Amino acid sequence: MNVLNVDQFRLVSNFSNYSTSGGSCIFIRNTIQTKEVNYLSGFGSEKGFEMFAVELSDFGTILACIYRSPDTDFKYFYVNWNY
Secondary structure, eight states, X not given: OTTOOOTTEEEEEEXXXXXXXXXXXXXXXXXXXXXXXXXXXXXXXXXXXXEEEEEETTTTEEEEEXXXXXXXXXXXXXXXXXX
């Protein structure tokens, strides 16, 4: 992820899926302040679904990325996300 450069944006959070060389990430404009949202970091898993979030401090908003690959078990996703 460190080699990807998007002009005027920075990488604030990501989830790398090493078994398939995939993953997902959140880029935020450089001028927007963010904070980590640690209490959501334990929900995702490499074989289940990817999840991470950041708080956009300037807006009082949490931005989350949740991705479930079509190759994964939907029941696992539903049971672990439906709390």
